[in-house]
Structures are given as structure tokens and as C-alpha cells.
Amino acid sequence: MARILNTVVCCVCHVNFKTSSSKFTECPACRDTTRKNTLITNFPKSSFGKWLVHRISQSGTFKVMSSGVTHSSLSELYLLWKARRRYSQSSYCHISDEWASKLSLHLCHLYPLKGSVGCVGELTTRNLVIAPSTLNNQFKNTVFNTGYYVKSNSTLTIKQAKKMLITRYGAEVLKFQQEHNLLPVNKKPIATSFSITEQEYTLITIAIMEATRLGIEVFQDDDSDTIFNRILKGASTMNTIHTKAPATLSPDECDEVRLWSTHHKVKEFCDKQLSLYYFLSTNDDRFNYVTMRDKNFSKEALLDLESSGLLRDTLINTFESAAIGQRLYTFIVNAWTSFNPDRLHKNSKFVESDEF
Numbered sequence: 001m002a003r004i005l006n007t008v009v010c011c012v013c014h015v016n017f018k019t020s021s022s023k024f025t026e027c028p029a030c031r032d033t034t035r036k037n038t039l040i041t042n043f044p045k046s047s048f049g050k051w052l053v054h055r056i057s058q059s060g061t062f063k064v065m066s067s068g069v070t071h072s073s074l075s076e077l078y079l080l081w082k083a084r085r086r087y088s089q090s091s092y093c094h095i096s097d098e099w100a101s102k103l104s105l106h107l108c109h110l111y112p113l114k115g116s117v118g119c120v121g122e123l124t125t126r127n128l129v130i131a132p133s134t135l136n137n138q139f140k141n142t143v144f145n146t147g148y149y150v151k152s153n154s155t156l157t158i159k160q161a162k163k164m165l166i167t168r169y170g171a172e173v174l175k176f177q178q179e180h181n182l183l184p185v186n187k188k189p190i191a192t193s194f195s196i197t198e199q200e201y202t203l204i205t206i207a208i209m210e211a212t213r214l215g216i217e218v219f220q221d222d223d224s225d226t227i228f229n230r231i232l233k234g235a236s237t238m239n240t241i242h243t244k245a246p247a248t249l250s251p252d253e254c255d256e257v258r259l260w261s262t263h264h265k266v267k268e269f270c271d272k273q274l275s276l277y278y279f280l281s282t283n284d285d286r287f288n289y290v291t292m293r294d295k296n297f298s299k300e301a302l303l304d305l306e307s308s309g310l311l312r313d314t315l316i317n318t319f320e321s322a323a324i325g326q327r328l329y330t331f332i333v334n335a336w337t338s339f340n341p342d343r344l345h346k347n348s349k350f351v352e353s354d355e356f
């Protein structure tokens with residue numbers, strides 16, 4: 001059957017366009033613009049968007065997102081914001097018609113939102129930690145020697161912050177929304193927000209995950225309180241991981257490893273991949289830290305997390321996108337599997353991946 005094309009006048013730009021469908025009143029170009037605008041305007045109405053706008057308004061400046069308002073800085077915050085929900089292990093009870101959480105967790109500022117006069121704590125993943133709400137309430141705006149801040153005395157109402165987000169950073173919000181498509185909070189049916197948590201999170205595993213993400217050292221006998229206090233209040237151990245020399249092989253050493261490796265894949269790694277692979281799979285105590293995308297991780301903490309089945313989550317929350325976290329996870333598991341499969345969590349699935 002031949003399609004019958006009708007000529008229709010676009011209700012927005014009044015240009016003629018041809019369509020076989022009677023449902024379109026806008027030309028393809030206008031339809032595209034409308035779709036993009038909807039994605040952008042939905043953002044500040046979403047649960048995460050509302051949270052973000054509130055925090056920016058409280059600090060009075062967009063400078064709190066110190067690396068700039070970009071789709072990747074938004075994604076990074078979103079992943080962390082989502083992790084707090086997941087770790088809280090909320091479930092909806094149909095009998096009482098209420099939400100209940102297993103753990104009461106806050107997204108706490110390391111350098112407080114309102115610290116010293118003229119200083120506001122950054123709204124960045126490096127200045128935020130998922131921690132028990134009791135600790136957050138206890139420390140409130142106390143300034144410890146931790147975290148990151150920006151200088152600002154400006155004020156911004158919620159309305160102004162919302163408007164600026166759309167007008168000034170609309171292009172970045174659009175890129176973020178094309179990936180995440182967050183919907184207005186009240187339009188989302190309750191059934192879709194209901195999620196069954198497969199993974200059980202305990203305070204100690206959350207503490208190790210957050211310390212690892214922030215590059216703060218964890219010791220064998222630490223309990224969750226000790227770790228959270230160290231993260232929030234700082235300690236002499238703070239930044240230990242960052243001050244250690246990153247583990248890298250020299251080009252000559254890389255050639256040597258390639259020459260003797262029995263794995264085909266290893267022979268094809270670039271120097272950076274090869275170093276990481278080598279340090280992950282060696283038993284040598286001199287190499288306690290591995291460097292991934294300029295962040296240093298304690299090998300011991302990575303192993304602890306993997307044995308609790310939480311390494312994937314931690315990496316996903318550490319890097320700017322879930323895809324990068326997933327790729328690194330695959331890479332690590334690959335390195336360990338070829339070294340000693342017994343050390344891995346029983347649920348680890350090794351997926352072939354050439355990407356890094």
C-alpha cells in the first residue's frame with residue numbers, strides 16, 4: 001500500500017512539512033527541539049535535580065561545583081546520590097503505605113556547606129561522603145581539616161538557581177539527560193521507584209567503599225565508626241594513599257613483561273594498562289597501591305571489597321561514569337583471575353574487554 005503524504009503546516013514555525021501520520025502537528029525540527037526542551041526542563045523537577053538546585057542555592061553560588069557544571073560532573077554527583085539511596089536499602093511497605101530504610105544515611109559534606117565566613121564546602125564527589133546521619137547531625141557545620149571549599153559570599157534563591165541551571169548550563173543538562181532521562185518526581189509511578197535490593201550493605205562495607213573512593217586508608221581492625229570519623233574529621237593517615245609514589249613500570253620493564261608473558265592479551269597492552277595489570281596480579285609487597293585514572297588505590301582495600309562483592313559498586317561510584325567503573329572492574333577481575341582465582345568473590349563474572 002502506498003503511503004499517502006499530506007502537507008501540513010507546522011504549528012510552531014509555520015513551515016510546510018510532509019507527513020503520512022495525522023498525529024504530528026509539528027515539523028521534525030520543531031519536534032526535536034520540543035523533545036530536547038522537555039529533557040532539560042524535566043531535570044530540575046526530578047528528585048536529583050531538586051536536591052542539586054537546593055544545595056546550589058544553599059551555597060549561594062554555582063562555583064561549588066568546582067570543576068564546572070558539565071554533564072560529567074553532574075553524572076558523577078548523580079551516581080553518588082543514587083548510591084546513598086541504594087546503600088540505605090529502602091523498601092516500600094504496602095501495608096503501612098510508607099517507605100522504610102534499613103540504614104539512615106546522609107550525603108555529608110567533608111568541608112561543611114557553611115564553614116568559616118565566606119567559605120562554602122564544594123558540591124563535588126571529593127567533598128561528599130555517604131555516612132550515618134547520626135554523624136552528620138553530630139558534626140553539623142564543624143570545620144575539620146578535611147575536604148574542599150570555595151570562597152563565596154553570594155546568595156542565590158532556589159528560583160534563581162533553577163533558572164540559571166537551565167539558561168546557562170542547558171547544553172550540559174541536555175547531555176546529562178540524554179543519558180539518564182530523569183523524570184519529574186511526581187510523574188513517576190511509585191511502582192518504578194520500588195526496588196528490591198539484591199546486595200546487602202552493612203556499615204562496615206559502606207565505610208570501606210567510601211574510604212576507598214576518597215583515597216583514605218583503611219586498617220585491618222578498623223570498625224565503621226573509626227573509618228567514618230577518619231573520613232569526616234581527618235587524621236594523620238589522611239592522604240597517605242595519594243602521597244605514595246604511583247606504581248608504574250618503566251618502558252624497558254614493560255617490554256620485559258611482554259616478552260615473558262604467556263597471555264596473548266597482556267602482550268598487546270599499552271604501558272599504562274600493562275603496569276596496572278602487573279601490579280594487580282603480583283604478590284610483591286612493595287606494590288601495595290595501584291593507580292587507575294590518576295587515583296591511587298590500596299590493593300588490600302580492593303581485595304576486601306571484592307571479597308564482599310562490593311568492588312564493582314565502589315569503582316562505579318568512584319569514576320565519572322558507570323561505564324568506566326565497569327571497564328576497570330572487568331580489568332581488575334581479569335588480572336586477578338589470571339593470577340589466583342581463589343581470591344575472588346564467588347559472584348565475580350569475568351567479561352572479556354579490550355577497552356580501558
Ligand SMILES: [Zn+2]
Pocket residue numbers: 010011012013014015026027028029030031
Ligand atoms: Zn516547525
